Amino acid sequence: NAGVTQTPKFRILKIGQSMTLQCAQDMNHNYMYWYRQDPGMGLKLIYYSVGAGITDKGEVPNGYNVSRSTTEDFPLRLELAAPSQTSVYFCASSPPGQGREGYTFGSGTRLTVV
Amino acid sequence: DAKTTQPNSMESNEEEPVHLPCNHSTISGTDYIHWYRQLPSQGPEYVIHGLTSNVNNRMASLAIAEDRKSSTLILHRATLRDAAVYYCILRDVTTGTASKLTFGTGTRLQVTL
Numbered sequence: 001n002a003g004v005t006q007t008p009k010f011r012i013l014k015i016g017q018s019m020t021l022q023c024a025q026d027m028n029h030n031y032m033y034w035y036r037q038d039p040g041m042g043l044k045l046i047y048y049s050v051g052a053g054i055t056d057k058g059e060v061p062n063g064y065n066v067s068r069s070t071t072e073d074f075p076l077r078l079e080l081a082a083p084s085q086t087s088v089y090f091c092a093s094s095p096p097g098q099g100r101e102g103y104t105f106g107s108g109t110r111l112t113v114v
Numbered sequence: 115d116a117k118t119t120q121p122n123s124m125e126s127n128e129e130e131p132v133h134l135p136c137n138h139s140t141i142s143g144t145d146y147i148h149w150y151r152q153l154p155s156q157g158p159e160y161v162i163h164g165l166t167s168n169v170n171n172r173m174a175s176l177a178i179a180e181d182r183k184s185s186t187l188i189l190h191r192a193t194l195r196d197a198a199v200y201y202c203i204l205r206d207v208t209t210g211t212a213s214k215l216t217f218g219t220g221t222r223l224q225v226t227l
Contacts, residue, residue: 004157033214042201042217043158058214090157092215102148102160103215 002026006091006106013081013113021076021109023091030096032074033103034058034066036087043090049074050096081113118202123222126192134187134221136202141182145204148215149176149187153198158217161187163205197225 007022025032030051035043035058045058049068063085065077074093078085088110092103119137126132138147148163162169162176164185169176175188189196201220 035217040219042219043215045214045216048214059216092157102163103150103158105157105159108157 004091004093004104004106006089006109008109009107010110011112013078013111015081015083015113017081018077018079019081019111021078021089021091021111023074023076023106024072025074025091025093025104026072027093027095027104028071029093029104030071031094032068033092033094034064034074034076035090035092036060036085037090037108038087046076046089078111083113085111086113087111118204118218120200120202120218120221122219123224125224125226126189128193128225128227129191132189132192132196132223132225134189134200134202134223135184136186137184138202138204139183141204142206144207146207147176147178147182147185148203148205149174150201150203150215150217151196151198152201152220153195158201161200192223192225194225194227197223199223 004025033048034046037043044060047066049055055066088108090105090108092105094103095101146165149161150158152158162174164176177186199220199222203215
């Protein structure tokens with residue numbers, strides 16, 4: 001099993017550009033999450049999904065959009081990149097064990113907006 | 115969400131046990147106690163979790179106070195590869211919630227020779 005795969009690993013965007021961060025998992029997990037981590041800080045939840053077709057906002061959703069058309073994929077879209085979105089982005093998944101199981105995280109996408 | 119309090123940093127010598135404390139005085143009956151760690155330049159990694167009883171796995175042990183208001187992650191023999199930020203997180207298991215993880219700033223563990 002590959003676990004949670006994120007692409008790309010690194011990206012530099014210019015202000016106002018758009019991009020999609022890809023996330024795929026092969027563990028048949030219902031729950032998927034997007035977090036961002038700024039330097040020296042803990043992770044903050046951007047969006048999450050409890051299954052295909054269902055998404056909801058987390059703590060810091062502004063400037064981002066998500067979709068969940070399949071169980072495996074959960075892409076994160078940045079429409080108009082801003083310097084404040086410079087961060088490391090982590091995707092995660094978990095089975096629907098309601099807290100009884102751990103999350104599996106991807107290795108992250110390091111994004112710089114200039 | 116119930117909050118956790120951890121020391122900002124701790125140091126340990128290699129091959130010695132490490133006890134990482136976590137206070138969660140407002141924990142509710144539906145909160146599981148989860149521990150994750152994040153090695154440099156990597157995503158967080160699940161370590162262990164528990165509800166009321168102490169737990170052991172291949173990575174660590176989790177000791178939970180009887181009143182559940184605190185817990186301790188125990189690394190039995192620290193190695194240089196255990197140097198990481200350790201997060202203690204409460205995860206609500208109430209049916210119908212998405213059971214999200216809320217990260218604090220964690221404890222940065224330094225391991226020296």
